[in-house]
Every structure is written in structure tokens, then in C-alpha cells.
Amino acid sequence: MKEDYFTGEFIAEMRERYFRPRKWEKVKPFRNAAVLAIDLQAYFLRPESRAFLPSAPRFVSGLVEFYREAERLGVPIIFTRHFHRDDIMTRWWGGNMPRDDPLNELLEEFRPFAGTVIEKRTYDAFHGTDLERRLRKLGIETVIVTGIMTHLCCETTAREAFVRGFNVVFPVDGTLTQNRFFHEATLRNLSHGFAVTPLLKEVLEWLSSG
Template sequence: MKEDYFTEEFIAEMRERYFRPRKWEKVRPFRNAAVLAIDLQAYFLRPESRAFLPSAPRFVPRLVEFYREAERLGVPIIFTRHFHRDDIMTRWWGGNMPRDDPLNGLLDEFRSFAETVIEKRTYDAFHGTELEGILRKLHVETVVITGVMTHLCCETTAREAFVRGFNVVFPVDGTLTQNRFFHEATLRNLSHGFAVTSLLGEVLEWLSSG
């Protein structure tokens, strides 16, 4: 089920297939944005973990560069950190993600950007957290979804953000999952009803144009 799929060819194909210019034009005026960095934990991004995503070595440097530029532009970056114990997530996945496990900390490459970290216990970063309150306090109009995994926590959070009235940008190269099929399924669905599926570079051009 897992594969190293996150290539430049895959990214270009996904952008060509699912980017909707007319949707982008509807979102572009709403430049008061925040970046959501979903669950960028060693658990998913380090080879020694059972949940390691094979394309992580391709993905992490790209996202680090995006965060560096977003930070330079003064765009807030809000991180989430997932853990769960003895609940439905445990039953579904067959194990806990303990809060105190070192693998459940943020990957070292992202720590310098993580001034704000929200802890969550399910796929939805809004459920039972202070995320919406933080975004409202910042007068955020648009959220840019990045992180892992594309088809689970990232997609669920994107849908919930839309329901709460935020514009959603979901860059095709801003999230990662286990394989191309899960990744594409999310882009197919979100581009139809919930989010603009641009490139990270296009997001930076937009953020710097205001």
C-alpha cells in the first residue's frame, strides 16, 4: 500500500488535473491567511517508525522552504500534534499514539517554525481544540492546509474549515500520504466542493502580492 510517489511528474499531473482557475479567482481576494501544518511528527516522517511515509525525504525539504518563505512574509503558521490512547482511533488503527513517545514529537526540521502548536486527538484539527478561536482572533479568512496525511487529517480538517466559513487552499504538493491513489482521491473530492488545489509556489506568489 505504501509507495514513494511524490515526484515532480506526479505533482505536475495533479496540478494539471485538479486546479480550477475560476475557484482560485474567488479565493484570491481573501489574503488574510494562515497556514495549518498538520501532524508533522517523526512518527510519520522518520524511517524507524512503523508509520513512515516513503516519500518523506522528497516532501520535507519542500515544506521547510515553503514555511521559511511564509514566515518571512509574516503569515502565521499553526502546527497540530496528534496523539490518542484507548479510544476509537486506537481500535481502528490497532494501537495508541502516546503523548510522551519521542516519535510523536514534531520532526526536528519543523521545530523552528512551531511557535503555536495545537494538540488534537482525532482527524479533525478543529474538534475539541482552540484552533477556530485562534483563527478568528487573527481575523483569518483563508487557511492553507499542509502536512500529513493527505486523505485523513488534512482532508478532514479542510472540510471542517470550509464548513466553518473559511476559504480553503489545499496545495497539491503541500500534503503527503501513503500512496498516489489516496492523494489523488483527496484532490479529486476537495477540488470539486471544498478547496483550491494550487501549488505551494502559487500560494507564495499570492501571499506576497498583497
């Protein structure tokens, strides 16, 4: 099920298939944007973890650069950190993600950007958290969804953001999951009814053009 799929060729193919220029033009005027950095924890990104994603090293370096530029441009970055114990997530995945497990800390490379961290216990970053209140307080119109995993927490959060009235940007190369099939399924669905799917570099160009 797991594979190292996150290549330049894959990203170019996904952008070609699912990017909708007309939808991007509709989103661009809504310039009050924030980045959501979903569950960038060592649990998914370190080889010693059972949940390690094979494409993690390539993915991490690109996302660090994106956050560095977004921070320079003054764009808020809100991180989430997932943990669960003895609930439906435990039953579904066959184990807990304890809050005090070192593997459930944010990956060291991302900590310099993690001034705001919201803890969550399910796929949806809005459920049972104050994420929406924080976004409204900042006057955010558009959320840029990045992080782990594409077809679970990232997709669920993107859908919920749309339902709550936010424009959603879901960069083709901004999230990572277990394999290309899960990744593409999310892009196929979200690009049809929920989000615009440019490249990270295109998002930075937009953020810096105002």
C-alpha cells in the first residue's frame, strides 16, 4: 500500500489533470489567506515509525521552503497536532496515538514555523477545536491546506473549510499520503467541488503579488 510516489513527474501529471484555471481566478481576489499545516508529526515522517511515509524526505524539504517564504510574506501558518486514545480512531486504526509519545511531536524541521498549534483528535481540524474562531478573528477568507495525510485529515479539513464558507486552496504538492492512488483520488474529488489545486510555487506567486 505504501510507495515512494512523490516525484516531479507525478506532481506535474496531477497539476495537468486537476488544476482548473477558471476556478483559480475566482479564488485569487480573496487575498486574506492562512496556511493550515496538518499533522506534520514525526509519527508520519520518521523512518523508525510504523506509519512512516516513504516519500517523506522529498516532501519535507519542499514544504519547509514553502513555509519559510509564506512566513516572510506575513501569511499566518496554523499547525495541527493529532492524537487519540481509546476512541473510534483507535478502533479503526488498531492503536492509539498518545499525546505524550515523542513520535507525536511536530517534526523538528517544522517547529520554527509552529507559533500556533491546535490539537485535534479526529480527521477534521475544525471539529472540537477553536480553528474557525482563530481564522475569523484574523479575517481569513482563504485557507491553503498542506500536511499529512492527503486523503484523510487534509481532505476532511478542506471539505469542512469549504462548508464553513472559506475558499480552499489545496496545492498538488502540498500534502502527502501513502501512495499515488489515494493522493490522486483526493485531487480528483476536491478539484471538482471544493478546492483549487495549483502548485506551491503558484501559491507563493499569488501571495507575493498583492
